[in-house]
Amino acid sequence: MNMNILYRCFEDDGEFLSLVGALKTNRTPSMVTGLSDSARSVLLTALLKANGEKALILLPEEKEAYALAATFSTFDLRCFVYPTRDFQWGSPISASHIFEQQRLSVLKHMLDGDFDVVIASIEAACQQTLPRRMLKTYTLRFAVGSDTIAFEQAIAKLVDMGYSRDDKVEGPGQFAARGGILDIFSPQYEHPVRMEFFGNEVDSIGHFDVLTQRRFEPLDAIDILPATEVFFTSQDKETIHQFLWGELISAKSSLRKKRLQNELDRLHGGKILSDVYLPLLREQETLLHHAFSLRLVLLESSQIKNRLNDAVDFRKEMVKQELENTDSLLFHEDHFNITFDEFKALANQTPALVMDHFASPSSLFAYGTMFSFTTRQSLAFANRTDTITDDLRVYTDNNWRVMMVCENSLEASNLTNILKEKGICCTLGDETMLPKVAQILIVSATKNDTRVMNLPGGFEL
Numbered sequence: 001m002n003m004n005i006l007y008r009c010f011e012d013d014g015e016f017l018s019l020v021g022a023l024k025t026n027r028t029p030s031m032v033t034g035l036s037d038s039a040r041s042v043l044l045t046a047l048l049k050a051n052g053e054k055a056l057i058l059l060p061e062e063k064e065a066y067a068l069a070a071t072f073s074t075f076d077l078r079c080f081v082y083p084t085r086d087f088q089w090g091s092p093i094s095a096s097h098i099f100e101q102q103r104l105s106v107l108k109h110m111l112d113g114d115f116d117v118v119i120a121s122i123e124a125a126c127q128q129t130l131p132r133r134m135l136k137t138y139t140l141r142f143a144v145g146s147d148t149i150a151f152e153q154a155i156a157k158l159v160d161m162g163y164s165r166d167d168k169v170e171g172p173g174q175f176a177a178r179g180g181i182l183d184i185f186s187p188q189y190e191h192p193v194r195m196e197f198f199g200n201e202v203d204s205i206g207h208f209d210v211l212t213q214r215r216f217e218p219l220d221a222i223d224i225l226p227a228t229e230v231f232f233t234s235q236d237k238e239t240i241h242q243f244l245w246g247e248l249i250s251a252k253s254s255l256r257k258k259r260l261q262n263e264l265d266r267l268h269g270g271k272i273l274s275d276v277y278l279p280l281l282r283e284q285e286t287l288l289h290h291a292f293s294l295r296l297v298l299l300e301s302s303q304i305k306n307r308l309n310d311a312v313d314f315r316k317e318m319v320k321q322e323l324e325n326t327d328s329l330l331f332h333e334d335h336f337n338i339t340f341d342e343f344k345a346l347a348n349q350t351p352a353l354v355m356d357h358f359a360s361p362s363s364l365f366a367y368g369t370m371f372s373f374t375t376r377q378s379l380a381f382a383n384r385t386d387t388i389t390d391d392l393r394v395y396t397d398n399n400w401r402v403m404m405v406c407e408n409s410l411e412a413s414n415l416t417n418i419l420k421e422k423g424i425c426c427t428l429g430d431e432t433m434l435p436k437v438a439q440i441l442i443v444s445a446t447k448n449d450t451r452v453m454n455l456p457g458g459f460e461l
Helices: 003-010 014-024 037-051 062-073 098-112 132-137 151-160 234-250 254-268 275-281 301-323 340-347 385-397 409-421 450-454
Strands: 030-033 055-059 079-082 117-121 140-143 174-178 181-185 193-198 201-208 215-219 221-224 295-299 352-356 369-372 376-378 402-406 440-444 458-460
Touching: 003 037, 003 402, 014 030, 014 037, 014 369, 037 055, 037 062, 037 295, 037 352, 037 376, 037 458, 055 062, 062 079, 062 117, 079 098, 098 117, 098 132, 140 151, 140 201, 151 174, 151 181, 234 254, 234 275, 295 301, 301 340, 301 352, 385 402, 385 409, 385 440, 402 409, 409 440
Parallel strands: 030 352, 030 369, 055 117, 055 295, 079 117, 295 352, 402 440
Antiparallel strands: 140 221, 174 181, 181 193, 193 201, 201 215, 376 458
């Protein structure tokens, strides 16, 4: 069964059709209430399919984002989760950039339009990130037969993009150059890539194995993202040098002078720098700045507001503790994330849709349209047919249309036989069918498609 049949359950629902019309004619912001978790994910899929839209979905907590992404995968939507990250204000010796690299990968998918849905917690969405223009500028594209960037220019740009030069690449964020061969281990790929140049023209491209050094996947072209979300170009480093030198000249305590001199030494030694310098170098942009053309969807708006305010308060407390450190270099404490009021101002520039379980007296927007559904969550029956038969009789007696989804065709066939033995009239269907009035239709996923298990349960509409 094609799981997309599930969202077709909304196709003739009057309230759904009115909502589709409101979004098409941009009578937004819109508020939707009354949907259970299962019904909400199916309705969201139906909306995106009906209007041919891409969406940024924001939730209170990140764990909810991963659960919703798994649900959307059931409907063949290209879905990515944009995670939160921790900012470093000290002088790190080393750091894992895994979450930064995931965030960059999501931003690149958004830049290319290669996605259907991006999901993020409100905290992640309001954190500073790489500006869109910089992502464009510092994404290197190599193509066989192309000479758009010379060999030495590529090396210089990789350094600016946060890559470290080594004799041999062994992990993400490294590159090696020798005799017209350029190896790059970009964090966005599982394996490094090797490019052979003939002069300044790319002669061949292919992924290779780190251990054996053998190529195994030839490519016509490849994009290389920065090594980290925060990187410092040669010009950035000059700006940081001027700042540190000025601070060193005016510093009064020996402790602060020592700290500033250590930072200068780290800068000139090519060491990892902290995020504290971002306000000197970058305009403040967030995930929302990358998403103005998308449908913005907020799930549980009052919780989103409370969660963002809590995150901002927590950040302020961290800043306070950092500033109590007399040799702290932190000088612009509110640059790393936006406040709720700033978020609200940005959200009002987008075609927003708010979906809350219940109507709330607090409101993010002056809503252009409001819609209410009456749904109820139903649990997966997990072969406990004794617990479901009474419900099924009530459904058919009240002329409901019922669809039961099984993981595979064998389970669907067995369930059909069991229900018939219990006197329940039901039909074994296929992916082209929708249930009729007072009919119980039993369908199965295609070839043991376990994605059906990602659904958070059924629903009554």
